Amino acid sequence: MYYGLMEKLDEMPKAAWIALVVLGFIVFWPVGLALLIYLKWSGRMSCWKHGRYGRWYTPDGREAREEFRAWRRRHRWGRESSGNVAFDEYREETLRKLDEEQREFRDYLDKLRSAKDRAEFDQFMAERRNRPPAAEPPPASPAA
Numbered sequence: 001m002y003y004g005l006m007e008k009l010d011e012m013p014k015a016a017w018i019a020l021v022v023l024g025f026i027v028f029w030p031v032g033l034a035l036l037i038y039l040k041w042s043g044r045m046s047c048w049k050h051g052r053y054g055r056w057y058t059p060d061g062r063e064a065r066e067e068f069r070a071w072r073r074r075h076r077w078g079r080e081s082s083g084n085v086a087f088d089e090y091r092e093e094t095l096r097k098l099d100e101e102q103r104e105f106r107d108y109l110d111k112l113r114s115a116k117d118r119a120e121f122d123q124f125m126a127e128r129r130n131r132p133p134a135a136e137p138p139p140a141s142p143a144a
Contacts, residue, residue, distance in 0.1 A: 070099060 017039055025032030081088055 066099065066103070 017035075021032050021035045021039070023032075024035045082091075
């Protein structure tokens, strides 16, 4: 019985879990809090971690979307063979090269953004150093 219940809970989509948490907070806030803690502790909402530039990253720094696409390709192509081993190998090698090129291009764009940010910061600092000093206010006269 317990196993069947847990299996059904695992099949629930995230939207349903979110609705349950919100409903729990509305009905009786400790129930909502307990559900929220359970979801965080169980790891059901673990993919909601954001990395740099708003992309999703795995704990080891790889982009989660790329990992998912590669996993999906491996599993989809692994089950559905074309029947020609040479073609399947060619397809896998081509897809691997495309993934690598995409990763290299993303790294290149990151370097460009970093260089642009560095140039803008250096320009700001140069303008700040060359700015004439602000006139100092006259000293306050002592109250008599």
